[in-house]
Amino acid sequence: MHDQPFVSVVIPNYNYAKTLPRCLEALQHQTYKHFEVIVIDDGSTDESVEIAKQYPCRLIQTRNNGVSAARNLGAAEAKGEIVFFLDSDVALFEDALANTVTAFEEDPTLGSVCGIYAKEALFRDSLFEEYRTLQGYYWRKSSEGYVTAGFFSLGAVRKSVFMELGGFDRRLNNSEDIEFGHRLNEKYRLLLTSKVMGYHDDEDEFRKLARKMHERARQRVPFYFHRKKPTKGFETPLRGIGMLFVGLSTLLLPLALVEASMLWGFLACVLVFLLTDAGQYLFVRKERGLLFTLYFIAMHWAITAVVFWGFVRGFFNFATSRQFRMKYKYGE
Template sequence: MVEPVAVIVPNFNKAKTLRACLTAIAGQSYRPVEVVVVDDCSTDGSADIAREFDCRLVEMPVNGGPAAARNEGVRCTTAPLLFFVDSDTAPAPDAIANAVRLLGDDVGMVQGIYEPYPLFDDGPVEAYRVAFEHFWRRRAVGRETGALLAASLIRRSVFEEAGGLDERLRDGEDDEFGTRLPARYRLIATDRVLTRHDDEERLGPLLAEQFTRARTKPALMARTLLRQRDGARGARVAMMSPARFAHLDRSAQVTLAAALLVPVLPPALPLLCGVILLANHEFLRFAYRLRGVGFMLTASGIHLLAQGALVCGLIAGLPGAVRVLAR
């Protein structure tokens, strides 16, 4: 039986990529019955691009962030299956079809991964970011993982049972949502659902984004700790608690530990940087196979800076976690 699918595209100032995104959705082999673009008060003409396509355009009255936009998109649809697509991505032609095939009775959510090449190749910083996201998420295939809503299929009933996305969050809302997925359903990460992503092309903004996202994690983990303390059941609460680090592979654990030591042992910076690169040798080999030795060397430098920004963000987020626990 063919189950109807609604595609939900939250958008904020993605005029550069929205046309490619909606073109890719229109070219799906499994045709959605509804395509809803939720424009979150864009100022770059994105809404006009959406009007060129056979989709429903919903314009938010105020900028509420991606969680609010996705929730509004769900409210504006009726299909039993929801496929979330970010407006800076372009899903492969068989993305929806493959996701539907994997959505068995015991599966609550199927999430795709990024392809190793960007949607628009704007230089080495973006190439690194997209390559690392592909490598990292491909390694998560077949394992318990946090949620990624850039290319994910979920049953409406499961989305509603989980309570939708937390509109108070501007970052990390997908990770937090993943902790509330009912435990009786599996969350499948698959490399059969692929999408091309247009990521940040400048080093400064990329590091700032890494810092900002990491800064939200301690407070989210603190909230999850409180839920565990209060006896939360039926949710993947461990995926956003300190216990989550047990889910990381050895290279990620070594990277995080070495990066955390950099502020404490600054004279050992060269040694710690070497440890981080050694721990990530599989990614660096992947970068070499993908684009050659020049890209591998560039990726090494950017990766060290990105890990430093991540650690700084985690440290900066600790006061927020303390405030949550003190309530």
């Protein structure tokens, strides 16, 4: 009789034929062996289904309903005491499942254990992807500990807790992690730990990430209004101040192009932005050198500007659209 907890690895997938083999291969090399793999293919139009059939997993095909619905379906089908949600563009370190189980066993108050992405990308597709990979690693690594925002691209939940909470909000496919994490924290604790890690194939184009981050920021406005609780994790007050100064700098930049005196105001805003997250840039300087750090700063300023205007758009939508307020009234 097996005395180790059984783990169900649930992988939602939509058109990730490029990364799915690496994801499934990494699971075959886990040091922890008492688990099953469930792939929920969410209506892929590429070769994902054929790829999944080549690996030891249970494949469930659905029409395209979004990641939240796919995860909920996988959890309902799971036989394990622990449900480990894993995106199909992530390849786990070989000790990830073992360390997850250990964390649950050591702390019975935990409802969830979430991991972080490695500082190396799964595929090095572009310089921009290297920016995003290092940035994501640093923010999560510097936020280790008990948090309120979940990261269920590689995060586990006790199945009993998941079913008690009713799963992810199907209306959300961009901010479902943070909403579920806050609901979970009302009764349980959520641990973010670098002992659970995986290589991630992040966005490799500015346009793709900008669209995603803008919409995520827009959706979070009603969350902050309705929940009335701060998010504990990488969204620190200092980083919030930095974002405000980035927003101001975007207003000053066009003025600086026609009025030289405005340039000093723009540069002052950028300086405040840098100081509010100085540790991040020192980390990048150590990892990749000065030239890449300058590129990193430029990209991070631009993405932060996109996020700022996403929040502005969200506040406008919240004030003018009852449909927006109700549609994104999280957890209700």
